[in-house]
Amino acid sequence: MSLAEPAALPVAASAAPRLRLLKRFLGRFKASLPAYLLLLPSLVFLALFTYGAMGRVFVDALYQRATPKAPIRFVGLDNISAVLADPAFTGAVINNLIYAVGTAIPSIGLALLFALALARTHAVNSVLRAALFLPVLIPMVAASALFLFIFLPNVGLLDYYIGRLLPVLPNWLGDPDIALSAIMVITIWKNAGYYMLFFLAGLQAVPEDVMEAAHLDGAGPFMRFRHIILPELKPTFLFVIVIATLNAVTQVDHVFVMTKGGPSNSTNLVLFYIYQQAVEHYDIGKASAATLLTLAALMGLTALSFRTMANREGGP
Amino acid sequence: MLFSRRLMLGLAMAGSLAGALTFPAMAEGPTEIDLFFPVPVDGKLARDMGTLIKEFNEGHPNIKATAVYTGSYDDTLIKTRAAIKAGKPPSAVIMSANFLLDMQIENELTNLDPLIAADGTTKEQFLGQFFPALQGNAVINRSVYGVPFHNSTPLLYINADKAKEAGLDPSKPPQTWAELTDWAKKLTKREGDKVTQWGIAIPCAYDYCGWMMETLTMSNGGRYYNEEFGGEVYYDTPSMLGALSWWNDLVYKHKVHAPGATPGPAVSTSFISGNAAMMMLSTGSLTYVRDNAKFAYKVAFIPRNVRNAVPIGGASLIVPAGLEADKQKAAWTLIKWMTSPEKSGWWSRATGYFAPNMAAYKTPDMVDFLNKNPDAKTAVEQLDVAKPWFATYKTVPVRKNLEDEVMLVLNGKKQPKEALAAAQKAADETLKPYNAETSLKLP
Numbered sequence: 001m002s003l004a005e006p007a008a009l010p011v012a013a014s015a016a017p018r019l020r021l022l023k024r025f026l027g028r029f030k031a032s033l034p035a036y037l038l039l040l041p042s043l044v045f046l047a048l049f050t051y052g053a054m055g056r057v058f059v060d061a062l063y064q065r066a067t068p069k070a071p072i073r074f075v076g077l078d079n080i081s082a083v084l085a086d087p088a089f090t091g092a093v094i095n096n097l098i099y100a101v102g103t104a105i106p107s108i109g110l111a112l113l114f115a116l117a118l119a120r121t122h123a124v125n126s127v128l129r130a131a132l133f134l135p136v137l138i139p140m141v142a143a144s145a146l147f148l149f150i151f152l153p154n155v156g157l158l159d160y161y162i163g164r165l166l167p168v169l170p171n172w173l174g175d176p177d178i179a180l181s182a183i184m185v186i187t188i189w190k191n192a193g194y195y196m197l198f199f200l201a202g203l204q205a206v207p208e209d210v211m212e213a214a215h216l217d218g219a220g221p222f223m224r225f226r227h228i229i230l231p232e233l234k235p236t237f238l239f240v241i242v243i244a245t246l247n248a249v250t251q252v253d254h255v256f257v258m259t260k261g262g263p264s265n266s267t268n269l270v271l272f273y274i275y276q277q278a279v280e281h282y283d284i285g286k287a288s289a290a291t292l293l294t295l296a297a298l299m300g301l302t303a304l305s306f307r308t309m310a311n312r313e314g315g316p
Numbered sequence: 317m318l319f320s321r322r323l324m325l326g327l328a329m330a331g332s333l334a335g336a337l338t339f340p341a342m343a344e345g346p347t348e349i350d351l352f353f354p355v356p357v358d359g360k361l362a363r364d365m366g367t368l369i370k371e372f373n374e375g376h377p378n379i380k381a382t383a384v385y386t387g388s389y390d391d392t393l394i395k396t397r398a399a400i401k402a403g404k405p406p407s408a409v410i411m412s413a414n415f416l417l418d419m420q421i422e423n424e425l426t427n428l429d430p431l432i433a434a435d436g437t438t439k440e441q442f443l444g445q446f447f448p449a450l451q452g453n454a455v456i457n458r459s460v461y462g463v464p465f466h467n468s469t470p471l472l473y474i475n476a477d478k479a480k481e482a483g484l485d486p487s488k489p490p491q492t493w494a495e496l497t498d499w500a501k502k503l504t505k506r507e508g509d510k511v512t513q514w515g516i517a518i519p520c521a522y523d524y525c526g527w528m529m530e531t532l533t534m535s536n537g538g539r540y541y542n543e544e545f546g547g548e549v550y551y552d553t554p555s556m557l558g559a560l561s562w563w564n565d566l567v568y569k570h571k572v573h574a575p576g577a578t579p580g581p582a583v584s585t586s587f588i589s590g591n592a593a594m595m596m597l598s599t600g601s602l603t604y605v606r607d608n609a610k611f612a613y614k615v616a617f618i619p620r621n622v623r624n625a626v627p628i629g630g631a632s633l634i635v636p637a638g639l640e641a642d643k644q645k646a647a648w649t650l651i652k653w654m655t656s657p658e659k660s661g662w663w664s665r666a667t668g669y670f671a672p673n674m675a676a677y678k679t680p681d682m683v684d685f686l687n688k689n690p691d692a693k694t695a696v697e698q699l700d701v702a703k704p705w706f707a708t709y710k711t712v713p714v715r716k717n718l719e720d721e722v723m724l725v726l727n728g729k730k731q732p733k734e735a736l737a738a739a740q741k742a743a744d745e746t747l748k749p750y751n752a753e754t755s756l757k758l759p
Contacts, residue, residue, distance in 0.1 A: 152582050153574060154514070154591045167509055171576025174520075175727050260522045263577040263723035279394050280712045281746075282422070 054295070061288035079289035089290060091265050092273040095180060099269060100248035103187040108240055110192040112233075115199030116225075129200070132193040140190065144257035147186050148173075151258075173259055176266035183267050186254050191247060195240050202236035203229070242305045249298060270294050346380045347646040349407035352399075353383055354392040354631070364666040372653055379646045381407075389415075389631065390523065390712065396636060400424055405636035407647035413453040413632045416462045417546050417707040421750070426635040428460040431648045445655075446672045449628050452543060452704025463655050464672030466663060467630030468600045469695045469702055470531045472496075472619065476612035478503055478513070478593040489616035493535075493562055496594075496619045500572035503593035515572035517592035518563065521579035525722055526715040528596060530627045530706050532559035537622030539703075546709040547751040551718055552740035558621065560732040564725050577723040598629055599695035603668035606691065615694045617701075624701045630669055670695050709750035717742035 029036075064075040083089050114132050118125040135143065150157045151172040163169050172182045206229055214224050252271045255261060261268035261276065268276075274294070278287035351369065355361045362385055369383045386392040389412035396409050411419070419425050432442045439460060443451050450464040476486035482502045490496040500515030518528055530540045538555020542548040550556065566573040578586075584601050586592040588608050596618065605613060618626050633651045635644060653659060661676035663669070665685050670692070676682055677696065686693055708714045720742075721735035730738075 148581075152585060153576065153578060155582075155585055155589045169574075171574065171578065171727075174576030174578050174723075176724070176729065177727075262522055262720065263727065264720040264729075276713075280390075280716070281710060282397070 057288045057291050057295075060284050061292050062285075064285040075285065079285040080293065083286055083289045083293060086286075088265055088268065088276075089270075089273055092261075092268045092270045095266070095268055096249060096270045099180065099184060099187075100245055102181070102184050103191065103248055104241065104244035107188045107191040108195055108237075108244060110188065111195030111240070112199050114192065114196040115203055116229075118196075119200065119203045129196070132196055134193065135190045136194040138190070140251060140253035141257055143186060143190060144254040147182075147254075148258055151182055174263055176263050179259055179263060179267045183254055183258060187247075187251065191244065195244070198236050198240050198243075199233065202233045206232045238305060238308065242302060245301060245305075246298065249294065346378050347642050348380045348382070349643055349646045349650065351381055351383050351647075351650065352386045352392055352396055352406045352409040354386055354389050354410060354412075361667055364663070368654070368659065368663065372650060376649065376653075379649060381646075381650055393419075393712075397424065400636050400638060403638070405638050407635065407639060407643045408651055409634050409636060410465055410631045411462065411634045413450070413462065413464070413467070413628065413630055414705040414707040414711055416453060416632060416634065417456055418709060418711045419634070420456045420461055421546060421709050424637050425461045426637050426639065426644060428463070428635065428648075431635075431644070432460060435652075445674060447674055447699050447702075449699050449702035449704070450632075450672050453628065453707060454632055462632030462634045463651050465631055465633045465655055465660065466667060466669035467628050467672050468598045468669055469626045469628060469698045470528065470596055470618055471599050471602070471694060471698070472616045473587060473595045473597060473605060474499075474614040474616060475503075475587065475590065475593045475609075476614045478590070478611075479614075482593075486612075486614045489614060490619050491617070492619050493621040497562075497566065497570060497572070500566065500594065501570055504572045511571070511574070513590070514574050514586070514592040515570075516566065516594040516596070517578060517583045517586050518566075518573065518596045519580040519583040520577040520719070520723060520726055522716060522719055524580045525577065525719040526706060527598075527627060527629060529556070529559065529718060529722055531596070531618055532563060534625035534627060534703060535559075535618055535620045535623065536562075540627075541706050541708055543704055545755065546707070547747050547755050549708060549714060549718075549740070549743045549747070551736050551743060555622075557732055557736055560722060560725060560736060562621070563722075564732050567726060568728060575726060575728060577726050599692075600629070600669060602691060602695075606689070613691075615691045617694065617698050624698075626698055626702050627705045628699075628702045629705060630672075668692075670699075708747065710746055713746050714743050717746055 061079050062074060062076060063072050064079060065072045114129075118129050118132075138146075153159060153171045153174060154163070154169060156172075158172065159169050170178055173179050210228055211224060214228055219227070249270060252269055252275070255267055255269055255272045256275075259267045261272050270290070271294070274287050274290045277283050277290060281287075353361075353365050365383045365385075369381050372381055373379070384406065386395045386409075392409065392411060393415050396406065396411065399405050416425065429439065432439055435442075439458075443455070443460065446454075446464045447467075450467055454460060454462040454464055472489065474486055474489055479486040479499070484499060484502060490499045496516070502515070503513065504511060504515040505513035519525070520528065533540050533556045536555045536559045538553055538559070539550060540556070541550060563573075567575050574592075580597065580601070583592070583595050583597060584604060587595040587597075588605065588610075590611070599615075602615065617624060633654065635647050635651070639647070654663075655673055657671075657673050657675035657679055660671040660673045661679050661682045664671035664676065665681070671677065671682070677686070706715060718736075718739040721730065721739040724730040725732055725735045
């Protein structure tokens with residue numbers, strides 16, 4: 001195909017390359033058929049349980065049933081505006097933001113600290129690594145049940161030790177000012193060991209010769225950390241931040257076990273709010289609308305993170 | 317070709333084989349029914365239920381019942397609803413007694429009147445077996461929708477050793493709020509500003525908090541909701557204001573009750589460990605206290621301000637809507653068997669709940685048991701003054717509307733009056749769609 005005469009191309013002539021394209025596509029498809037077949041089972045489940053469910057949520061969000069006797073009717077965006085006007089939802093969003101920032105920063109910070117301290121392979125380090133990773137293996141529900149007793153007012157482990165020092169014992173999970181922080185402590189405790197793994201892997205990717213060269217050039221530990229390790233860990237950081245953000249929205253087991261969103265909605269998170277709407281209020285329309293809003297926010301956030309990541313990697 | 321003819325043929329054959337395997341079994345074997353059961357207290361119940369159902373199956377060769385454990389009361393409601401929605405309802409469910417109205421409004425229950433009539437009994441005869449206080453949560457619009465199975469009332473638990481230590485006589489427990497306040501003051505120990513022993517503990521976590529508010533409101537002469545109609549609650553009334561104000565006073569004026577919202581297990585642990593000298597808790601915790609208290613304890617009626625009255629708690633057996641006739645009939649056989657004097661008495665002794673069937677208390681086994689464990693009598697005696705349990709349209713959210721505000725009061729963030737006004741407003745909002753369809757819909 002020459003650039004000189006594009007307008008003059010007759011219809012029949014353009015069909016030939018198209019056919020060739022199709023053939024090439026089919027050829028390629030044939031070659032990658034096994035791959036597609038291997039993916040098929042996951043694809044079926046993904047379609048059924050993820051995309052199918054998403055489609056269903058999209059439809060359900062447009063309908064409302066006021067009472068059992070009233071018929072289900074189309075309400076358009078009414079559910080969305082009802083969710084946005086619900087102080088419990090806005091409260092849950094604010095709680096979730098506090099929760100996300102308040103758990104991501106300390107757990108990532110701790111994870112990095114652990115990883116730096118335990119980067120060298122050493123018998124003691126392996127034991128310490130395992131110890132720090134242990135909370136990850138405990139199911140969230142079990143961990144929450146455990147902390148339920150640690151936080152027990154007056155007789156719990158925490159009050160047993162700290163209670164001697166404080167003039168007034170806080171009701172850790174029963175006070176709306178403290179309950180969210182108490183729940184955040186569990187998340188940090190549980191996630192720090194998990195993120196540590198990523199940082200350990202990231203640290204292993206830091207080229208040994210560069211470090212050695214820097215060492216020979218007289219760069220101290222801080223200089224090496226600031227100018228070599230930190231830039232090398234950037235992709236790990238971004239990845240962990242995305243995971244931590246998603247975790248902040250998807251983990252609600254502890255809320256379920258420990259507080260049920262209380263006292264007075266102070267530990268209500270977005271996912272738990274959705275559960276409440278769907279199951280307690282039996283309001284599928286509003287639950288779907290809240291799900292859609294959350295989904296949109298998460299997708300936007302993830303896209304943004306990946307874009308930032310891609311830009312950083314492609315940059316200078 | 318991947319989807320070869322042979323593969324398709326194979327799939328088709330497998331399908332027809334599966335069909336051939338299942339259909340005859342449905343036609344010939346015993347009627348298979350599922351019973352959903354919750355375990356709201358401790359784990360031993362699941363084993364006891366297995367024993368009970370095994371005995372039933374042995375005595376009824378035409379029916380094969382399977383007991384399916386479904387978690388807490390709230391979880392059981394969720395799972396039952398999910399099963400109904402999926403078109404595969406369980407044949408019978410042990411359902412928290414106060415969810416029946418909500419389910420009836422949602423058209424999720426089978427009206428039991430025809431089944432009772434088919435047995436040749438009248439509704440009055442059938443209901444007459446059970447303590448009158450339990451009937452309110454089982455009968456809706458004069459039709460029977462549930463059969464009481466195991467029930468509870470709130471009780472006042474007293475650490476008798478500590479009471480004696482403080483110069484109080486545990487054989488004469490406090491009967492009024494004034495006496496209770498006095499006891500609580502004498503039973504609170506301080507070291508400077510620090511409290512080392514609380515006079516009284518009352519649980520406030522979702523579910524329990526609403527039940528305790530109902531308890532206090534009732535003993536303050538009030539009612540909590542419209543027992544005849546699911547669209548009205550009375551949060552903003554003098555009787556409830558008085559109840560919440562007293563609770564608030566216990567915390568912030570007399571300082572004999574720890575501040576904050578405390579869940580049930582924390583309250584019982586506090587009592588068992590001697591950290592709280594008295595507690596208000598369900599009779600369902602009696603077995604736990606009996607097994608774990610290392611001190612003499614005493615169980616008493618909930619003290620009154622205006623009158624002696626308590627709400628009932630516990631669960632009823634229901635038959636979900638949408639079942640085939642044979643399953644319905646089999647479920648009815650199971651329900652009648654489970655609520656018979658012998659079986660409900662056995663279950664009561666095994667679990668600590670009281671038996672709703674009055675005749676159960678005349679069986680020799682039960683007379684024997686009560687002689688050995690006189691503390692199990694209190695809840696039954698208190699039944700004379702018991703009233704139905706809070707039930708409205710959307711029971712759980714409407715209850716939460718109140719609980720959120722009560723928690724703010726117990727944390728010192730709101731005064732009782734403004735909290736109750738806010739709770740009333742929120743509940744009215746939750747009940748609005750139902751009222752628009754019923755009480756506000758004019759002919």
